[in-house]
Amino acid sequence: MSDSNIIPKWLSVGLIPLMNLFLAFCVSGLFILFIGENPFRAISVMIKGAFYYPGAIGYTLYYTTNFIFTGLAVALAFHARLFNIGGEGQAYVGGLGVGLVCLVFDQHVVGFLVTILAILGSVIFGAIWGIIPGYLQAKRGSHIVITTIMFNFIAAALMVYLLVNVIIEPGQMSPETRDFASGVGLVQIHILAKYLGLDIAMSPLNLSFIVALTVSVGFWFLVWRTKFGYEVRSLGHSETAAIYAGIKVSSTIIIVMAISGGLAGLVAINELLGVHNKLLLGFTAGYGFTGIAVALMGRNHPFGIFLASLLFGALYQGGTELDFEFSSITREMVLLIQGLIILFSGALAYMLNPLVERAYLKYYGNYSSA
Amino acid sequence: MPESFQLIISLLDSTIRIATPLIFCAMAGIFSERSGIIDIGLEGKMLLSAFVAATATFLTGSPILGLFAAILASCGASFIHGFACITNRGDQVISGLAINILASGLTITLGIALFSRGGQTPPLASEQRFMPIEFPFLDEMSYVPVLGDLFVEVISGHNILVYLSVLAVFFTYYVIFKTRFGLRLRAVGEKPEAVDTAGISVIKLRYQSILIAGMLCGLAGAYLSIAHGAGFGREMSAGKGYIALAAMIFGKWNPIPTLFACLLFGFLEALGVRLEGVELMWIGEVPVQVMQALPYVLTVVLLAGFIGKARAPGAIGVPYSKEG
Numbered sequence: 001m002s003d004s005n006i007i008p009k010w011l012s013v014g015l016i017p018l019m020n021l022f023l024a025f026c027v028s029g030l031f032i033l034f035i036g037e038n039p040f041r042a043i044s045v046m047i048k049g050a051f052y053y054p055g056a057i058g059y060t061l062y063y064t065t066n067f068i069f070t071g072l073a074v075a076l077a078f079h080a081r082l083f084n085i086g087g088e089g090q091a092y093v094g095g096l097g098v099g100l101v102c103l104v105f106d107q108h109v110v111g112f113l114v115t116i117l118a119i120l121g122s123v124i125f126g127a128i129w130g131i132i133p134g135y136l137q138a139k140r141g142s143h144i145v146i147t148t149i150m151f152n153f154i155a156a157a158l159m160v161y162l163l164v165n166v167i168i169e170p171g172q173m174s175p176e177t178r179d180f181a182s183g184v185g186l187v188q189i190h191i192l193a194k195y196l197g198l199d200i201a202m203s204p205l206n207l208s209f210i211v212a213l214t215v216s217v218g219f220w221f222l223v224w225r226t227k228f229g230y231e232v233r234s235l236g237h238s239e240t241a242a243i244y245a246g247i248k249v250s251s252t253i254i255i256v257m258a259i260s261g262g263l264a265g266l267v268a269i270n271e272l273l274g275v276h277n278k279l280l281l282g283f284t285a286g287y288g289f290t291g292i293a294v295a296l297m298g299r300n301h302p303f304g305i306f307l308a309s310l311l312f313g314a315l316y317q318g319g320t321e322l323d324f325e326f327s328s329i330t331r332e333m334v335l336l337i338q339g340l341i342i343l344f345s346g347a348l349a350y351m352l353n354p355l356v357e358r359a360y361l362k363y364y365g366n367y368s369s370a
Numbered sequence: 371m372p373e374s375f376q377l378i379i380s381l382l383d384s385t386i387r388i389a390t391p392l393i394f395c396a397m398a399g400i401f402s403e404r405s406g407i408i409d410i411g412l413e414g415k416m417l418l419s420a421f422v423a424a425t426a427t428f429l430t431g432s433p434i435l436g437l438f439a440a441i442l443a444s445c446g447a448s449f450i451h452g453f454a455c456i457t458n459r460g461d462q463v464i465s466g467l468a469i470n471i472l473a474s475g476l477t478i479t480l481g482i483a484l485f486s487r488g489g490q491t492p493p494l495a496s497e498q499r500f501m502p503i504e505f506p507f508l509d510e511m512s513y514v515p516v517l518g519d520l521f522v523e524v525i526s527g528h529n530i531l532v533y534l535s536v537l538a539v540f541f542t543y544y545v546i547f548k549t550r551f552g553l554r555l556r557a558v559g560e561k562p563e564a565v566d567t568a569g570i571s572v573i574k575l576r577y578q579s580i581l582i583a584g585m586l587c588g589l590a591g592a593y594l595s596i597a598h599g600a601g602f603g604r605e606m607s608a609g610k611g612y613i614a615l616a617a618m619i620f621g622k623w624n625p626i627p628t629l630f631a632c633l634l635f636g637f638l639e640a641l642g643v644r645l646e647g648v649e650l651m652w653i654g655e656v657p658v659q660v661m662q663a664l665p666y667v668l669t670v671v672l673l674a675g676f677i678g679k680a681r682a683p684g685a686i687g688v689p690y691s692k693e694g
Contacts, residue, residue: 031476031479035479035480035483036483083463085463085467136670136673136674140673140674140675141675142670142673142674142675143673143682145408145410145463146615146616146619146669146673147670147673149410149612149615150612150616150666150667150669150670151666151670153609153612153662153663153666154663154666154667154670157659157660157662157663157666158659158663160659161657161659161660165657289467289471292464292467296464327486328482328483328486329479329482329483330478330479330482332474332475332478332479332482332489333475333479334475335471335474335475335478335479336472336475336476336479337475338471338475339468339469339470339471339472339473339474339475339476340468340472342464342467342468342471342472343450343454343465343468343469343472346460346461346464346465346467346468347454347455347458347460347461347464347465347468348453348454348458348460349460350458350459350460351458351460
């Protein structure tokens with residue numbers, strides 16, 4: 001399926017996605033009504049929670065950072081018509097990269113260098129977790145959707161084993177490593193602002209956000225301005241055409257999955273180097289799956305992904321506010337909204353096309369298509 | 371009874387308990403995928419129906435009504451899946467994923483709103499559940515060595531849904547391989563154009579298949595919350611839908627091999643729990659996570675063609691349109 005070629009682009013890329021989003025919110029509102037609360041009050045609580053309170057915007061952008069990484073990861077694979085559901089596992093294993101680098105080097109090497117190495121570690125470990133399914137798809141014909149789902153579970157088991165038995169801080173109960181040394185990590189924006197003489201509210205927003213924006217620009221350049229990006233998009237449009245054009249399909253698939261996994265792995269720098277300062281169980285918290293919704297909504301374009309990430313960042317941060325304001329609605333409401341967005345913006349993305357096409361032809365048909 | 375025999379008996383017993391929801395879901399997967407519709411929404415349908423089963427049973431006091439409500443809810447989710455990817459020809463993986471996330475959010479949200487117990491439903495009394503059924507002649511059988519113990523400990527004493535899951539396997543086998551509907555269902559998953567040319571509606575057939583899948587997932591969910599368990603707990607399906615998916619692939623989309631894959635995966639989990647903290651000869655302690663990861667690792671290895679080749683139905687994942 002693809003976008004309609006009857007209606008102009010501003011309708012198919014602009015209006016229809018917005019209508020789908022609107023439908024998802026309407027259905028969410030119905031659920032809130034069903035529970036017996038006022039949906040408009042819920043929206044206002046969420047908007048206040050996401051943007052109004054001191055530090056709220058920082059929190060929103062901190063979540064946004066995660067979604068940019070996972071959204072780009074899913075989007076790159078989509079460009080090659082690969083469905084990478086494994087962002088969650090790749091981010092998790094990326095965390096292992098960060099953790100191992102920090103635990104091995106942080107006592108001996110200067111913090112700045114350890115941080116750089118740890119960032120590389122997150123990308124490389126995430127990439128490895130993407131390369132294996134990529135290889136199996138390219139060379140052995142295993143369906144990438146199934147393999148990446150399986151790899152999420154394998155990653156979860158692996159991380160629990162390592163955190164409980166191997167790299168846990170000796171003498172403590174909860175499965176997490178010791179704190180990284182004090183010079184290691186990505187500085188938080190409010191601390192940075194203080195050095196510059198600005199006073200902004202505390203939040204976990206850190207330099208990873210800047211990394212995410214830079215990576216977004218790099219993503220755009222890679223996909224639309226390089227030979228490799230052209231090959232990826234050709235492969236996505238038609239594998240047969242790509243083969244006739246002399247594109248090496250297997251190696252392109254493997255490289256795409258490597259980069260995709262590496263992008264997902266970067267979630268670990270925001271979470272571990274920017275906030276927690278140690279490796280801990282379950283830090284990925286479903287961000288990898290949200291990345292799928294983000295890529296779908298953002299239409300696989302970095303700018304769209306930024307906007308979608310911002311929306312989900314606001315939903316996540318605003319959702320935590322629901323816990324405080326309502327007795328019967330909690331942040332899990334956001335999961336429900338997320339599911340509806342994936343349904344309407346993803347699976348039912350083209351449901352409204354015939355409707356809009358008919359309406360468009362009715363009003364403009366005489367001029368354009370007669 | 372010698373101790374090792376006792377151990378095997380109790381392992382087999384828990385294998386059956388663990389495998390039951392896997393069997394229902396894997397059979398559901400076979401119906402759906404054999405007709406050409408990828409179903410990664412097994413997990414979500416099971417979770418949703420577990421919640422609905424517990425809620426309806428608590429409100430009405432009748433597990434039978436709970437079971438029907440669960441089947442209805444699961445079929446509702448199947449219908450959404452069908453509306454998205456059969457009627458609107460949307461992406462089947464995305465639609466399944468949406469159902470999983472939706473079920474996750476919906477069950478917790480509604481659970482908290484209805485019962486204010488952090489997402490759990492109130493515990494059910496035993497008369498509100500499907501309780502174990504004791505077979506006749508248990509006393510007489512217990513004098514027979516080995517077979518008698520197997521009968522008393524492993525075969526007897528499960529709830530009705532466990533026995534129903536075995537029936538579901540034969541039902542699936544019979545419908546898919548021995549009926550006209552099954553022949554058409556398999557054809558529609560391999561070459562929908564051919565079925566269409568024969569004047570049979572592809573859309574109707576696919577809807578029928580996924581609704582049967584919905585019913586089977588409903589049974590799996592009800593098993594979790596009103597038969598095996600006594601109430602719903604958040605995220606109680608805990609990835610079982612995905613293990614069932616793996617078992618279906620492991621069984622190469624065939625009911626009987628899939629049954630054995632479910633039993634194998636159930637056995638691995640039971641063994642993993644049993645081996646926790648036990649030192650084995652030559653190997654040492656086996657981490658429970660190894661057992662947890664094994665079904666997924668085995669499936670990946672199988673899919674990669676290292677042990678036989680798993681071939682999916684030909685037209686799987688491709689939306690059908692008459693214009694081609």
